[in-house]
Amino acid sequence: MIDVLFFGPVVERVGSAALKVAYQPGMSLQNLRDQLSAQYPHAFDIVCFSAVDGHHVRDLSQPLADNSEVTFMAKFSGG
Amino acid sequence: MKEAVRIQSDDFSQDEEIAALKASSRRIGGIATFVGCARDFSEGRDVSQISFDAYGSMALSEMNQLRLDAIQKYELLDARIVHRICTVTAGDNIVFIAAGAEHRVAALDACRWMIDELKLRVPIWKKEITPDGEAWVSPHP
Numbered sequence: 001m002i003d004v005l006f007f008g009p010v011v012e013r014v015g016s017a018a019l020k021v022a023y024q025p026g027m028s029l030q031n032l033r034d035q036l037s038a039q040y041p042h043a044f045d046i047v048c049f050s051a052v053d054g055h056h057v058r059d060l061s062q063p064l065a066d067n068s069e070v071t072f073m074a075k076f077s078g079g
Numbered sequence: 080m081k082e083a084v085r086i087q088s089d090d091f092s093q094d095e096e097i098a099a100l101k102a103s104s105r106r107i108g109g110i111a112t113f114v115g116c117a118r119d120f121s122e123g124r125d126v127s128q129i130s131f132d133a134y135g136s137m138a139l140s141e142m143n144q145l146r147l148d149a150i151q152k153y154e155l156l157d158a159r160i161v162h163r164i165c166t167v168t169a170g171d172n173i174v175f176i177a178a179g180a181e182h183r184v185a186a187l188d189a190c191r192w193m194i195d196e197l198k199l200r201v202p203i204w205k206k207e208i209t210p211d212g213e214a215w216v217s218p219h220p
Contacts, residue, residue: 005134007133007204054140071202076204078131078162078197078198078201078204079174079198
């Protein structure tokens with residue numbers, strides 16, 4: 001399984017802070033994003049950043065491992 | 080002594096943070112600090128509270144890396160970053176950044192760079208609570 005986490009404004013648009021998505025061998029970050037953005041288009045309208053296991057990932061072709069923790073995030077506004 | 084990089088709900092003491100920075104090296108000749116605090120007005124409306132959400136583990140990791148990057152980039156002797164994750168009201172402290180260097184220019188430049196980078200790199204989001212409702216904040220320049 002892939003653990004998907006959401007924070008801040010994305011949580012409100014998804015309606016949940018965490019989801020589990022079945023892992024498929026060969027699955028990329030782009031595949032996961034496509035799958036979830038089809039389900040939650042309003043949330044993904046504001047998604048700007050992705051992270052895998054707590055690290056920024058800019059190349060969405062990156063393959064995912066089973067049990068990865070993936071986050072799709074809106075622009076940050078801390079400070 | 081408290082860690083140089085922290086996420087916490089409680090307020091911080093600027094005096095304690097500066098004392099900790101000074102204690103790290105007797106070669107420090109200049110310390111620059113930035114304190115971000117809550118305003119009661121934003122985007123043309125009153126703000127009664129600000130609440131924060133964060134991807135805590137990643138935020139802490141990014142803040143630690145940010146500190147190390149600043150130390151290397153500006154040849155700092157030490158630096159500290161503290162961010163509160165909680166609900167605050169006008170006047171409350173939100174974030175503290177300090178840079179200690181041999182001379183003022185490096186300290187001032189590094190302090191400015193760290194708060195600018197924090198806003199770009201660290202997964203923290205703020206929500207303004209107003210008399211008319213709540214709204215997540217778009218990043219400010």
